[in-house]
Amino acid sequence: MSSFKAFDIAGSGMSAQSVRLNTTASNLANAESVSGDAASVYKPRHPIFEAVRAQLAAGAARDGNANAAVRVSGIYESPAPATARYEPGNPLADPNGYVYAPAVNVVEEMVNMISASRSYQNNVEVMNTSKELLMATLRLGQG
């Protein structure tokens, strides 16, 4: 039944956006997680989205859509170097008095968060509408 595919598609979108929200939350929460060692400092994470294409087997479904969903193909850690801050009083400071903060751009993360939440809402709306349409279809002929 093809109508249910809209649910799968919207669901995959919601799941992908929630991964994005999770990474954003993680980045924001760790924005101030300083470390005394530049190598071990937290690295900002970002998901990579990828469109899923349905397999088109020989003579595949007349009603088969070429596209089927979205998925997170991976999460990459930003290679941006940690920013060194001179804080000799910090107990985590290295012998030279520096602590290293992750290269998290808080403004960028906030924008990412808003964008992800809007996209999530879009997918929820798609799911709600699809549900309504499907329920109306189920009631077909009942008056």
Next chain:
Amino acid sequence: MPTSLDQYVGVHATALDVRARRTELIANNLANADTPGFKARDMDFRAAMARAAGEQTTGGVHLTTTQAGHIGGASSTEAAANPDLKYRTPLAPALDGNTVDAQLEQAAFAENAVRYQATLTFLNNKFRGLLTAIMGS
């Protein structure tokens, strides 16, 4: 008075099916609104209706493959499986190659949903008419 139920329902059953497919297409566009390189798609409704109704669509020229090494042209690709799928002309493509315009897709989705419901209403009325004819009240 047509005797077959299919005939009685007419084009609306097909329309419902095609509308459901368009719902999926636009849902997919919205789900991929943030996917780099994704190209938004939509369907040629007239062509889809004609194809679903079993008519021959015009302008479909296919290459014939008579040897193993022949390239099948459009008939071997997904374009042949879904000839009525088109790519949307982007108004403002993103730098990452994504051509989904969320507002436009939302509008298209809403429009499609309303038309789906209109088709449902047509069908409902047809069935109600049939019921009235059967029950006689």
